Each structure stands twice: as C-alpha cells, then as structure tokens.
Amino acid sequence: MGKLRVALLLLVAWTVPAWAGDCPRPGTLGTSRTLEVDATRYPRVGLKSFPQTLPLEDKEVVLTFDDGPATTTPRILDALARECVLATFFQVGRNSQGMPGIVRKAAALGHTMGHHSWSHPHLNAMSLKAATDNIDRGIVADETALNGKATNVPRTPFFRFPYFESTPELLAMLQARGIVVFGADFWASDWLPMTPQDELKLITGRLKAARKGIILFHDIRAQTAAMLPDFLKYMRVNGYHVVHVVPKPKGVEKHADANDIASAVPPVDELRGRSSPDE
Numbered sequence: 001m002g003k004l005r006v007a008l009l010l011l012v013a014w015t016v017p018a019w020a021g022d023c024p025r026p027g028t029l030g031t032s033r034t035l036e037v038d039a040t041r042y043p044r045v046g047l048k049s050f051p052q053t054l055p056l057e058d059k060e061v062v063l064t065f066d067d068g069p070a071t072t073t074p075r076i077l078d079a080l081a082r083e084c085v086l087a088t089f090f091q092v093g094r095n096s097q098g099m100p101g102i103v104r105k106a107a108a109l110g111h112t113m114g115h116h117s118w119s120h121p122h123l124n125a126m127s128l129k130a131a132t133d134n135i136d137r138g139i140v141a142d143e144t145a146l147n148g149k150a151t152n153v154p155r156t157p158f159f160r161f162p163y164f165e166s167t168p169e170l171l172a173m174l175q176a177r178g179i180v181v182f183g184a185d186f187w188a189s190d191w192l193p194m195t196p197q198d199e200l201k202l203i204t205g206r207l208k209a210a211r212k213g214i215i216l217f218h219d220i221r222a223q224t225a226a227m228l229p230d231f232l233k234y235m236r237v238n239g240y241h242v243v244h245v246v247p248k249p250k251g252v253e254k255h256a257d258a259n260d261i262a263s264a265v266p267p268v269d270e271l272r273g274r275s276s277p278d279e
Helices: 002-021 073-082 093-098 100-108 128-147 168-176 196-210 222-237
Strands: 031-037 060-066 088-091 112-115 180-182 213-218 241-247
Touching: 060 073, 073 100, 073 222, 088 093, 088 128, 093 100, 093 128, 100 112, 100 128, 112 128, 112 241, 128 168, 168 180, 196 213, 196 222, 213 222
Parallel strands: 031 241, 060 088, 060 213, 060 241, 088 112
Antiparallel strands: none
C-alpha cells in the first residue's frame, strides 16, 4: 500500500507540470502574450479603483485570483494548465505559510505570484504602521513559501489591497518601494453564494460588456473552481485572448508613454450597496 500511495502522489505531482510543459497545444486557449509591468509606468491599475488600467487590446484579458492558496487552488491550476493559460495569484500570507507546496507548484507552472497582505484585514482602518506591518508580514510569508527566504522585498512587486481598501499614504508607500497596486476592471462576484452555472452567466455577461480588462476571481471558492473550465472554453470559442502580466526586469530602462495607459468607462456593477470585491 505504501508503494502504491507514493506512486499515486508522484502521478498527481507531475500531471499538471506535464500539461504545462506541452504548451502551447492546438485546440487550447493559450496565453497570447506577456506584458511587463512596473511601478514607474503602471503604479496603480484597474478601473474599479483607479482612473487607469493596463494597455489591453480588444478581447484581451488578464486573469487574477485572490485569497489563496487553498484546498481549491489545485483545481484552478488544473483548469488553467489544461488550456495552457497563465494567471496571477494574489496570496494571503498566512495561507502561504500553511500551504507552501501549492504556492511553489503555481510558481513552477509559470504563474505570477503577487501579494494580498498577511491576514486580509481592512487596511484602511489601521494605522499606517500597523497596515504596513501586515503588508510586509504577508510578503515575508509569501517569499518564504516561494523561495525559502524571509524578506519583505518581493521578487514579484505586485500587491492588491483586501476589499480594494487603500489610503493615499499606503499607496505612496508602495509606489516608493516599486510595488504595483492592482485593482480590477471587473469581477465575478464569487464571494456571493451562487452555482457555477450562475457565476458563468454573470462573468460572461460582464466580459461581453467590458470586452477586455483585468478580471478578479477567488481561488478559495469551490464554485469558481468548478466554473473555470467552462469559462476558459467560452473565451476560446469566442475569440478572447489571455495576457500574462509579469514584473519588468530590474535594470531595464523605463520610459513613460501616455499612450500605454488605457482609460475606459468601467462596466456598471450589478450589485447595489457594495463597493468591495472581497468578503
């Protein structure tokens, strides 16, 4: 029984990387291009929170997932790997500390690993010091899970505020440290109870309306994990393209170009009385 169990674990461990290693494959959605992002040119992006977003073409989307890692994250990774798609994960530090293997697996598959605080608090209700400490503690936990090194200097300098609740002081602090703040252009509202079918209908409707943008999901949601294969198929069938965002390498000369920062009218939020994307 012991040998059989080891064999099964090895099979599980290598299946997803094998799919990813075969990419791109005919008949998959794929990742159409990579977009390098840094805080000089793109300090804050996402029309739900800021007046600017990433320079995406019509029918281009950036897939992002918050609040992991979680027991549902491997299902998200499976769905992405089957379609040769790369995404960005904004991790909660205490979850990374508890599930470092999932963090490393996502990174090994090529996904971008961003940061989402230590404990998912309302950072705008805390003192600047307490909020900064929570952000840094989360980065340290994420970096330790990823690289075995306890540092508050993120290898991937991408951060998303829990609930999208920032303050001018925190935004200035992050920009001074070269950390890009991500909002979103629209989201799946998957913090609300709904069936995978209802979530698919909601997010495809919003995608049709927006046509492009940064999409927010939560990899901790079972309904999202169940819905994602059908959503990726929908994008493939309907001619959408996935853009993978990565940090601009250090030492590369940066030139701001006003044409690179796209602004657009955000889609009307279907929810009433709610301005935050997280529970």
